[in-house]
Amino acid sequence: MKSEAEIENLEIRLLLETIFLRYGYDFRQYAQASLKRRMRQCLSECGITLISEAIPKVIHDRTFLNRLVHALSVTVTHFFRDPLCYRALRKQVIPLLATYPFVTIWHAGCATGEEVYSLAILLREEGLYERVRIFATDINDHSLQIAKEGIYNINSMIESSQGYLDSAGKGALSDYYHSRYDLARIHAALKENIVFAAHNLATDHVFSETHLIFCRNVLIYFNKELTNRVLLLFEKSLVAGGILCLGSHESLSFTAVENRFIPISRDQRIYQQKVGP
Amino acid sequence: MTFPRPRAIVIGASAGGFQALRTLFPVFPEGFPVPILVVQHQPTHGSGPRGCSLLALHCRLPVREAMDKEPIQSGHIVFAPPGYHLLVEPDFTLALSTDPAIHHSRPAIDVLFETASDVYQAGLIGVLLTGASQDGTAGLQKIRQRRGMTLVQDPQSAESPFMPRYAIAHGAADQVLPLSAIALTLKQLGNVQHE
Known part of the structure; x- marks a missing residue:
């Protein structure tokens, strides 16, 4: 019996695999904790509750894909940081x-x-x-x-x-x-x-x-x-x-x-x- | 009280936090068998020695700022570096991020608490101390959902009562305790043998 957290990890793996196979963007080797946070936040802003719901959407909806890729890859910084x-x-x-x-x-x-x-x-x-x-x-x-x-x-x-x-x-x-x-x-x-x-x-x-x-x-x-x-x-x-x-x-x-x-x-x-x- | 020995302790503090941590840290004996991860809000561009190196003077455990990808170790107290969120990875290593501030804070307490709870599940103790922020409440709620334990500093004993009060008002506290009782509870939890 898989726990809720294990099921969510499975959904994340499937979504990342889908993005890679469909578009070639490879997030499969990103650090998991921050990736998961970014993904949850982007999906909740898009009104998606279950991560697996994003799988068909990402395959067929280029705008959604762009939004997700942006959310997963964007970094913020400033002049003369450190x-x-x-x-x-x-x-x-x-x-x-x-x-x-x-x-x-x-x-x-x-x-x-x-x-x-x-x-x-x-x-x-x-x-x-x-x-x-x-x-x-x-x-x-x-x-x-x-x-x-x-x-x-x-x-x-x-x-x-x-x-x-x-x-x-x-x-x-x-x-x-x-x-x-x-x-x-x-x-x-x-x-x-x-x-x-x-x-x-x-x-x-x-x-x-x-x-x-x-x-x-x-x-x-x-x-x-x-x-x-x-x-x-x-x-x-x-x-x-x-x-x-x-x-x-x-x-x-x-x-x-x-x-x-x-x-x-x-x-x-x-x-x-x-x-x- | 029957609660197995925790697999990790996470502590969040904001305004007044350094003083509170100075009271809390001396209670941990050498070789304390649980890792302790801390987010203390502080300005990014501070001058003088970092807060955590000052706290090391009051503590028998090694205290330092986290490095990205370092393995989590029992009996070590590790702080989120100023300007970075501190996260727990599923392989029990630490990770940092420069994602945007949450509740105007980076590091944010919620980020540590939520990612630690993803990994340690029911084996996590979350401790929220003094502060003037809303940070930490969502993280404590997550820990409770996963059946971990949450301890919140009694607002009356907190230098800045807003943060603990906010958490209590949102049902995020299993126990509301003065600082000395939090210290004792953590020490006792460390002594429990694994079942």
């Missing part, structure tokens, strides 16, 4: 990147773009922006569109001003946007060397010859298997001695690549790939 991470990047990573004539950066899971523009601001202030190309990728088309536009609510920018200063910013955050009414538009110059692209970490392939991979608070949504897959993907994408920057409460401990990296800022979870075997 200022100490940016401070460590300035101090410990910029000098390493500066030794290369041309620098490739992959921001994996850039969401709505706040953190990729934060990185661009930092690179500009450190004099590196002109020889950098940043690939900013996300699975969520809607988020990517917002990232490309680079238009944000002015209040969120003002709230992030302190974070910018705490990151050892050299001017003011408002130097990097025009405000009009309640909106802030990121300066076009900051976008010049950023390429936004759709990329699915669960199914897509490597980027080559990358010097820095920035992937913060993305792996928290994946289970161990998918996390390992993604970390191996990162390892292959990095040049020898390349840098991997994770979120402040993510770690390489107990992962498949633990022995391939050495921490260069333990507190801020910034790692360098080992050179050689």
Whole structure:
């Protein structure tokens, strides 16, 4: 006899399998607890009580599918989230990147773009922006569109001003946007060397010859298997001695690549790939 | 009272919570056989040492902030990091999320309580302490539905009575107790042998 919770887990598995088989979106290896919460919330907003009721709907109703995929994959962030991470990047990573004539950066899971523009601001202030190309990728088309536009609510920018200063910013955050009414538009110059692209970490392939991979608070949504897959993907994408920057409460401990990296800022979870075997 | 030894204890606290936790934590003996997971609302951009490292000074158990995907361990007190929700995964590991705030809070007590109850079912004890938020009530209700046990701090003994009062008013409390009695109950529950 299955319990109520086991039946719900069965329904979730069937729904995720259906989404994958019908459309190729693969959420089967997402961390279960937050996925379940997001799914329950989206379905209840759509007036669906039983998860299994969503199965026929998802097969035949593209609008519903889009809404569900958005709910399962969207992430929220803000400018200069975790200022100490940016401070460590300035101090410990910029000098390493500066030794290369041309620098490739992959921001994996850039969401709505706040953190990729934060990185661009930092690179500009450190004099590196002109020889950098940043690939900013996300699975969520809607988020990517917002990232490309680079238009944000002015209040969120003002709230992030302190974070910018705490990151050892050299001017003011408002130097990097025009405000009009309640909106802030990121300066076009900051976008010049950023390429936004759709990329699915669960199914897509490597980027080559990358010097820095920035992937913060993305792996928290994946289970161990998918996390390992993604970390191996990162390892292959990095040049020898390349840098991997994770979120402040993510770690390489107990992962498949633990022995391939050495921490260069333990507190801020910034790692360098080992050179050689 | 017959209640088997719990498989986990989850604690939620908001305004006035650090003081309450300081009273609660010293009661746990070394090697306490149950994991303790805590959401304490706090500002994301605080200065000075984090609250949980200060609380470690008052406690015989190791106290720290959760790391994503770490295994849940008995006899450890683990806090949700500021700015992250703390969740329990079915394989008894911890997970974090940066999903939107709930009741203006991230971490939210409801997120921890609900996901822990999904995993520990009737083996979960939920404790709601002082605070000025509605957070925690839905989570306690879920724990009760699954036949876990819920303890709510007596509002009269709470620095900020709103949160416990809200939970009691919504029928989410199995027992309403002053802090000292909550401490004693938790300690005794840890001593019960598994059946």
